[in-house]
């Protein structure tokens with residue numbers, strides 16, 4: 431527990447220029463992400479490709495937990511990558527690049543990785559793009575490498591309901607207040623800051639765990655483990671896969 435808090439403090443300190451709203455976002459990442467569950471599947475010296483790394487918080491956490499790891503993170507948003515880059519120290523074992531995860535050239539990298547990590551990205555992609563990512567991910571894995579997927583699913587029901595409320599209902603309320611805010615001058619700018627602080631999510635499509643597993647198997651993956659980590663308010667699902675072989679799914 432102490433190690434985790436020390437890690438969190440270090441990672442927060444890696445973003446010295448973060449605004450209050452960004453700090454809140456980083457803290458909510460700490461509180462929400464099932465980091466321990468993800469960490470246990472990654473070796474101490476593993477190389478990791480993180481697809482959709484955002485501001486690099488998860489990449490920084492994983493390297494802070496095991497400094498022998500290295501991460502190559504990519505994200506579509508130049509703004510988030512710019513923020514992620516500010517977190518890097520000299521001789522850092524982390525790299526961040528702007529890239530679209532459906533761009534085929536991303537999968538022609540010379541370097542191969544022990545782990546491809548896809549955290550909270552699938553739910554943002556169209557079905558066609560999800561298929562592309564799941565198909566191409568094995569091209570950048572070493573033989574025996576693992577694909578780790580952390581996403582939102584439709585179970586347990588009460589968590590899914592809370593998540594649905596946040597992503598749909600709040601999305602509209604906050605958008606609406608944002609539009610009014612534009613007309614309110616200075617007060618409006620404060621309202622907009624609060625709006626950003628609570629982060630309006632992009633549109634998400636939540637699949638069931640069974641659907642994600644079926645998609646993985648269809649794309650040639652064996653699901654080694656499929657769990658619903660209980661951390662936080664949201665309905666997390668963590669799937670760990672290897673390129674097809676025997677299906678030894680451990681379901682909890």
Ligand SMILES: C[S@@+](CC[C@H](N)C(=O)[O-])C[C@H]1O[C@@H](n2cnc3c(N)ncnc32)[C@H](O)[C@@H]1O
Pocket residue numbers: 459481482483484485487488504505506507510529530531532548549550551554555
């Ligand atoms: C919810 S964030 C997850 C960040 C990080 N993986 C984590 O778990 O903390 C999802 C990220 O995926 C990125 N993203 C969405 N579509 C993408 C695409 N086609 N290519 C690359 N990144 C994408 C978004 O810009 C966003 O930063």
